[in-house]
Amino acid sequence: MSEFTSSFWPWFIGIVSILSLLACFVFLIAVTRGKRPGEEETTGHVWDEDLRELNNPLPGWWRWLFHGTIAFAVVYLVLFPGLGFWSGTKGWSQEEQYRAEVASADATYGPIYARYESMDVETLAQDPEARKIGKRLFLNYCTACHGSDAGGAPGYPNLRDEEWKWGGTPEAIETTIVGGRAGNMVAWEPAVGKQGVAELVQYVLNFTGRASQPELVAAGQQKFEMLCFSCHRLSGKGNPAVGAPDLTNDIWQYGGSEQALTRTISGGRKGMMPAHGEFLGPAKVRLLTAYVYGLSKGS
């Protein structure tokens, strides 16, 4: 029982339930006792001089159905947690039922997945059956962020291209799915000011030959080689160990326009891939890894 609810209500519910049951039983006995088929009794009401309301007994099968419902209620309330304060002799609970259903689903589908658990990702990525299952898993679990086609969305990486912030090897992809990733781009405006951000933006744009104010590039380079190189490296090609993206390949997770880059550098970015290892289990993770790995190989 949670500390936020008082123990008054379970007792209230239990006692009201028991009293209602008793009342039904007593009422049933009272209205059916001593009546035999064939005897006639009226309620005493008479209309239009001779219209009388009869008070015939309930047919026996009908009366016993009522008794049956009361007996059912008693048995039910003993077995299951129907009274607030009584948890039932069967020990039933929603959590238990959920666990049992998951276990029975695992028993049914486990063998199908177990086959793939030991196979390596390169092989699985070639296996059409495994890719089909992987695709269905992806459509179930991954599309909310990465899109049905795994093409990503602004802020969520595209999994079909050759850019891998955290590495594109089977092992790296599996690690990402199992443990999740937390990317963190620092907000630089407090450190370098508006002018500094503008210079950095021009330098970063220059990687792809798009600098709009070439006169700022040199100052930007100076700042980049002082502040940014530790993650993005001097070449700007990034570092999968810390999830720092390649800035030279014209793939931009948060947008590649001048405005978008200004925003990214001045305010920073925080990316979050949740961990799925515990939730999905090793076999499903392996199949998803193979599917995602195959996507980039295929395109």
Added chain:
Amino acid sequence: MTESSKPGNSYFSVHQKVHPRIVHGRFSRLRIAALFLTLGLLFGLPWLRWGDRQAFLHDLPARKFYFFGLVFWPQDLIYLTAVLVVAALALFLFTALAGRVWCGYACPQTVFTQVLVWIERWVEGDRASQIRLRKNGFSLPRTSKLVIRWLLWIAFALFTAFSTLGSFTPIRELGSRILAGSLGPWETFFLAFIVVAILLFAGKMREQVCIYMCPYARFQSAMFDRNTLIVSYDPARGEPRGARGKESAREALKPLGDCVDCTLCVQACPTGIDIRNGLQYQCIACTACIDACDEVMDKVGSPRGLVRYTTLNAMENLRTKILRPRVAAYGLLMAGIIAAVAVSLAHRVPVAFDVLRDRNAPYREARDGRIENVYRLKVLNMEEQARTYLLRASGLPGITVDYEAGDLDVTAGQVRDVPVRLRVAPDDLHEHSNEIELELFAADDAKISVRESARFLGPRPEEHDESDESKGEEHEGD
């Protein structure tokens, strides 16, 4: 007024078991033919094959209904509605024209009761010996006959339940599955339910079902009129009734009607009424009394038809009109719906799809600068053969469709999830939201084609230039 309706007497009466006398004649032959037809359909239909599957099967777990060459999906529920409406109208039409022919000839209650009555008669003898057997209390012959009768009843009920179940689960495996005890919980339940229902309704309750439980018996009077066919005794011809003495004595007595008061019509009645009391709601128009009376009339040398099919108008020597407004209305409605279903079935396209927009982003920019929307298609191949479909988009200039090769190869009866990308050049997008149309068609049969409309979203015109920026904005907080 009968005795019991007088004040002071009880309205309550204990049910008396009806032992209908079995009769032979024109109408009972017709009734037996109807019985063999309906039971034949019930028992035989599940065994028919269509290709390598059962021809008539409601596959509930797979949500498919097979009817010979047709496969119905839950999406085709409208046809079930149409079938039910047509069945209801047919019931109305036949009731208006011919009264309770359904009750007398085709109702499962009538048919099953008839079979159980035959078994009862075969084991326990005719009506008289059945009554005698009941009177004698418990004895060895009675008990053994009772056991045999119940065993035969149960056997028939089991076979009926088996056949009924056989149109819901493949009947060829059903027998061995019952023996192996590997039926699912619902199959077991319905097997037991049907057996119990047949024994209870057709074995024990019989006419009480028709009189007290059946809703049709109560509302059929609303479809009746003075031109409806009924089974009726002709009092003008029959009364005054009386047994015949010797020919000479008969002449001496006051002239009697044709009814010899043999009560065979009462004994034959499965609902235990006396047809000579006039039209009664208990009468299920089974015509057993007609056959019983005709036989007697033949014997005493009077013309047949003292109890006969007639109408209230005909009884009063008025003209019976067959074509009445209600008959025309029921008939036209029914014909209209049947025609509509036939046309719709002929034009039914056995493929369907739903278009679900991806929710994670309204749109995105592809690397070539074009605006890209992602959808998920749910493609249903409702045929019994695999199909390769193609997808076409229209509604925006230069719109292109892209999906993974092989994704639109859908096997028979499969529902497939297919991610699809549509792309449009930004210069061709003038609105934020654009109506487009997707057409899915079979690669090798242009007639198999369906269309669905969808929306293609792009940047709002004023934000076009800074689309990257605003998209980043929109999703940062997600």
